[in-house]
Amino acid sequence: MSFQEIKPVEKADFYLDVAFRRAKELAVVYRPKIKIETMLQKSRDMELYKIEIVKNNLVSHLNKIIKNFPSIKDLDSFYLELVKCTIDIDYLRQSLGALDWAKKKIYDFHKIYNNKIRNSTDIKTINRHRREFYGRISSVLKQISKNLSYLEESRKIMKEYPVIKTSLKTIVITGFPNVGKTTLLYKLTGSKPDIQNYPFTTKGINIAYLKRNDERIQLLDTPGTLNRFERMNNLEKQAYLAIKFLASSIIYVFDLSESYALEQQIALYNNLKGFNKEIIVFLSKIDLTKDKELVQRFVREYSAIIDTEELKEKLKNIFLLQDG
Numbered sequence: 001m002s003f004q005e006i007k008p009v010e011k012a013d014f015y016l017d018v019a020f021r022r023a024k025e026l027a028v029v030y031r032p033k034i035k036i037e038t039m040l041q042k043s044r045d046m047e048l049y050k051i052e053i054v055k056n057n058l059v060s061h062l063n064k065i066i067k068n069f070p071s072i073k074d075l076d077s078f079y080l081e082l083v084k085c086t087i088d089i090d091y092l093r094q095s096l097g098a099l100d101w102a103k104k105k106i107y108d109f110h111k112i113y114n115n116k117i118r119n120s121t122d123i124k125t126i127n128r129h130r131r132e133f134y135g136r137i138s139s140v141l142k143q144i145s146k147n148l149s150y151l152e153e154s155r156k157i158m159k160e161y162p163v164i165k166t167s168l169k170t171i172v173i174t175g176f177p178n179v180g181k182t183t184l185l186y187k188l189t190g191s192k193p194d195i196q197n198y199p200f201t202t203k204g205i206n207i208a209y210l211k212r213n214d215e216r217i218q219l220l221d222t223p224g225t226l227n228r229f230e231r232m233n234n235l236e237k238q239a240y241l242a243i244k245f246l247a248s249s250i251i252y253v254f255d256l257s258e259s260y261a262l263e264q265q266i267a268l269y270n271n272l273k274g275f276n277k278e279i280i281v282f283l284s285k286i287d288l289t290k291d292k293e294l295v296q297r298f299v300r301e302y303s304a305i306i307d308t309e310e311l312k313e314k315l316k317n318i319f320l321l322q323d324g
Helices: 012-033 039-068 077-086 089-118 123-143 145-158 181-189 234-245 262-275 292-302 308-323
Strands: 170-174 206-212 215-221 247-255 278-284
Touching (some): 012 039, 039 089, 077 089, 077 234, 089 145, 123 145, 170 234, 181 247, 181 278, 181 308, 234 247, 234 262, 278 292
Parallel strands (some): 170 215, 247 278
């Protein structure tokens, strides 16, 4: 699911200006084509043409906005929960519904003023009805100004969502920040994200793929949660939801080189058991770990893996067993 393709939502005045300008430009082209003798008939035809252009232009823009946003009821569980915890989903629905309401009002006013202009008997009345139509639909667009603004705010938030293939078998790599998760992702898959040497290096979910025959296994490098499940920020929520809804297995990365207190890392590992999913323990930065006896203890107690090639084969075998 890609939310990056949702187009920007402009303010009400923008759409009105575009519609009125378009009607004016097309009217200049249309005027010489009118084959009517009287000025009254010519004026009536021109103003009917203008309000038709304005109606079509506004409805087209509103339709595009509505269609650009994903259907909430069709979202995968991961994205549905992500929307719920980052956006006011009820107001999002209400805002999209407001655009539908505006479309209907534009159609209604067009029908009313189309009839009024057709039945007008003088040019002054024809022009007055056209101005009234412009005023009425301008009022309609102004009434949904807050909805348009909220849809643009929502779009900006959704644009930051990770592009995850929810149908693929997925492994989530997790652990504290800067423990080597992104480096591990690169070693497993050859994908080379931007890696910086400071905490919270992962700005979002890094995604890469491990091939097994003709099949791809999706690996997600998630932001460290710092053992604060009850006080998550948006990045941590992405990691939590990825583990809950997407992960077939979890790779938990321990850093024994004292970057973080071992007790905290163990506490986060124990929290992950609540997901009831297989957890594979990987030990990173072995070359920087002074206590070699500690490494051996983790290998024994957690069946920890220290070699990336061994880990890669284990992942492929896991999915072979699942397929069987």
